[in-house]
Amino acid sequence: MLGPGLACSFAPAMFRPTSEWKRFHAWLTNGAPQPPQLAEETPEAVEAHAARIEAGFGALTQELSDYRPDALVLLASDNGRVFTGVQVPQFATFLGDELWGSTRYQELDEEPEDDIVRLAGAPDLAAFVQRELVRRGFDMSYSKQLRPLGQPEYGAAPAFVCPARVLAPGLRVPVVPVFVNARVSPMPSGRRCYALGQALAEILDERSERVAILACGGLSHDHHHERAGWIDEPFDRWLLDTFSRGKGRSLEGIFDLESDALRGGGAEARLWTIVAGACEAVGRRARIVDYIPSYHAATGLGFAIWSEASA
Amino acid sequence: MPVGLGLASSHAPVVAAPLDQWEGLYKRFTARVPQPPTALLETEEVRQSHFDRIQNAFGSLRARIDAYRPELFIIIGGDQSEMFDTSNVPNLMLYVGEEAWADVPGEQGDGVERLRVRVDAHTSKWLLDKLVKEADFDVAISTEQEHLGPRGRGLPHAFFRPIPLILSDREMPCVLLYENTYDPPSLSAQRCYELGAALAELLKDDPRRIAIYGSGGLSHDPGGPRSGWIDRPLDQWFLSRLAEGDGQATKVMYTFDSMTMRGGTGEMRAWITVAGAMEAMGSRATVVDYVPSHHAVTGLGWAYWETT
Numbered sequence: 001m002l003g004p005g006l007a008c009s010f011a012p013a014m015f016r017p018t019s020e021w022k023r024f025h026a027w028l029t030n031g032a033p034q035p036p037q038l039a040e041e042t043p044e045a046v047e048a049h050a051a052r053i054e055a056g057f058g059a060l061t062q063e064l065s066d067y068r069p070d071a072l073v074l075l076a077s078d079n080g081r082v083f084t085g086v087q088v089p090q091f092a093t094f095l096g097d098e099l100w101g102s103t104r105y106q107e108l109d110e111e112p113e114d115d116i117v118r119l120a121g122a123p124d125l126a127a128f129v130q131r132e133l134v135r136r137g138f139d140m141s142y143s144k145q146l147r148p149l150g151q152p153e154y155g156a157a158p159a160f161v162c163p164a165r166v167l168a169p170g171l172r173v174p175v176v177p178v179f180v181n182a183r184v185s186p187m188p189s190g191r192r193c194y195a196l197g198q199a200l201a202e203i204l205d206e207r208s209e210r211v212a213i214l215a216c217g218g219l220s221h222d223h224h225h226e227r228a229g230w231i232d233e234p235f236d237r238w239l240l241d242t243f244s245r246g247k248g249r250s251l252e253g254i255f256d257l258e259s260d261a262l263r264g265g266g267a268e269a270r271l272w273t274i275v276a277g278a279c280e281a282v283g284r285r286a287r288i289v290d291y292i293p294s295y296h297a298a299t300g301l302g303f304a305i306w307s308e309a310s311a
Numbered sequence: 312m313p314v315g316l317g318l319a320s321s322h323a324p325v326v327a328a329p330l331d332q333w334e335g336l337y338k339r340f341t342a343r344v345p346q347p348p349t350a351l352l353e354t355e356e357v358r359q360s361h362f363d364r365i366q367n368a369f370g371s372l373r374a375r376i377d378a379y380r381p382e383l384f385i386i387i388g389g390d391q392s393e394m395f396d397t398s399n400v401p402n403l404m405l406y407v408g409e410e411a412w413a414d415v416p417g418e419q420g421d422g423v424e425r426l427r428v429r430v431d432a433h434t435s436k437w438l439l440d441k442l443v444k445e446a447d448f449d450v451a452i453s454t455e456q457e458h459l460g461p462r463g464r465g466l467p468h469a470f471f472r473p474i475p476l477i478l479s480d481r482e483m484p485c486v487l488l489y490e491n492t493y494d495p496p497s498l499s500a501q502r503c504y505e506l507g508a509a510l511a512e513l514l515k516d517d518p519r520r521i522a523i524y525g526s527g528g529l530s531h532d533p534g535g536p537r538s539g540w541i542d543r544p545l546d547q548w549f550l551s552r553l554a555e556g557d558g559q560a561t562k563v564m565y566t567f568d569s570m571t572m573r574g575g576t577g578e579m580r581a582w583i584t585v586a587g588a589m590e591a592m593g594s595r596a597t598v599v600d601y602v603p604s605h606h607a608v609t610g611l612g613w614a615y616w617e618t619t
Contacts, residue, residue: 090449139449147398
């Protein structure tokens with residue numbers, strides 16, 4: 001059965017102490033001209049952001065622990081660690097026994113083995129989800145073993161392993177990881193993502209397990225690119241407002257046009273769209289836990305919960 | 312000219328092997344499987360006639376291609392642990408590099424020859440964009456060729472085996488479209504048909520002469536529990552539907568599980584995609600030949616679709 005839907009942003013700073021934020025900011029923005037808001041964010045404001053991030057994760061963690069899920073469907077985009085030019089899937093289900101990944105960054109010369117997160121897979125449920133999605137006309141790729149071609153020693157992207165550890169302490173909840181291409185053009189349309197969410201809701205409804213869905217990615221950012229450091233607040237607020245009104249379908253067409261707004265973190269709104277598609281299929285709307293346009297994190301940080309209770 | 316010529320054929324090992332290797336191939340694929348009584352009827356004479364019919368059938372496809380002179384050639388084929396290992400198995404993938412290759416064993420099993428395929432990267436990329444962003448097909452993206460599968464030597468046999476048999480012009484610009492025909496769970500037949508229709512629609516205003524070819528099938532399960540057996544009723548029903556322009560009927564394929572639907576029979580998906588494309592162009596198949604050859608461990612078929 002379909003439990004709560006959860007979504008949170010992904011930025012490296014969210015999982016590191018504020019003392020490390022400067023280093024990450026420098027890496028993510030790489031000399032790009034910065035917006036005035038950055039200088040206006042005082043150290044106190046940064047500390048306040050860190051506290052709100054913790055509270056945001058706290059709210060999601062509470063929702064999960066209240067629900068006591070048997071499994072967690074984990075939606076995120078690869079960042080080039082696993083998939084290279086050899087082959088980038090649009091949607092891929094991980095069917096293996098364990099997904100592992102390092103929370104450290106090769107680009108910053110951090111050692112992978114300093115912190116490896118291992119998530120138990122849910123191969124039976126994953127195989128069922130895969131089979132049913134394909135039967136419904138989703139041309140899903142699958143992966144039975146993790147073979148990271150981009151950064152072999154670092155495993156799955158941080159967006160898969162970092163939030164899972166924070167939200168499911170002890171990692172006793174097995175995961176069904178689904179890779180969603182929000183990085184390499186062409187990427188799936190909003191229609192496709194919304195429909196994938198709807199299909200997931202239908203498929204999970206058949207199962208006796210209690211299954212929650214978590215998307216990790218976005219909100220607006222342009223890490224490593226021209227607009228790195230800038231945050232498209234109107235876009236983020238529109239997204240969150242749209243999800244809170246149960247109008248996720250409004251994202252069906254937006255990716256049909258080309259825009260800087262829809263690159264980087266904007267492209268990752270696809271992940272949230274999938275959760276909205278699933279939860280709106282059972283009549284739920286998002287409760288926005290918080291939105292923090294954090295210029296030191298170089299990312300619009302959002303947290304949302306589609307509770308069972310809102311049905 | 313939009314897509315004006317469709318073609319499909321089997322690609323079993325025997326189609327590219329001299330007759331004196333057939334017995335060895337047959338034994339290799341059927342070693343542990345009791346064979347149907349009709350296999351005994353395949354005397355040397357019969358095998359010779361099958362061999363001749365295979366050459367004639369490929370000759371017929373080649374002649375259609377030479378007469379049509381395509382400027383773009385779309386090849387649809389699958390994989391069997393050659394290009395892909397289990398870390399990343401696509402249901403659909405387009406290769407958008409400039410050239411593809413395969414190291415093909417020599418005819419007598421001696422040495423290796425590199426087969427090179429010229430890829431129309433521009434059109435491939437264009438199709439990838441359209442299929443993903445507008446037509447709702449979740450096509451994986453490959454910009455670099457690297458085989459990860461344990462049996463890999465470049466392009467899978469679905470591509471390298473038929474190419475020399477049908478393409479006289481080895482400089483032909485190609486589009487290489489992978490369709491998962493072997494690894495469950497695989498595409499529904501309906502999806503495969505719709506993919507063909509989508510390709511025809513996308514290319515309908517293209518000024519070039521375009522041909523589309525599907526590689527694989529018909530019923531077979533080499534090395535499987537019924538290896539060497541052939542589901543003739545299925546093959547004949549399938550070919551009749553295509554000849555009647557009723558590829559829609561083949562959408563029922565793979566909607567149920569059975570020994571006959573597993574294994575290589577899954578490759579008939581490539582034919583269904585060609586049918587989807589060509590029926591969208593108002594064409595129906597001409598079946599060139601059907602040879603249910605136990606020694607080929609495959610129901611061997613050839614067909615083409617022309618437009619007026």
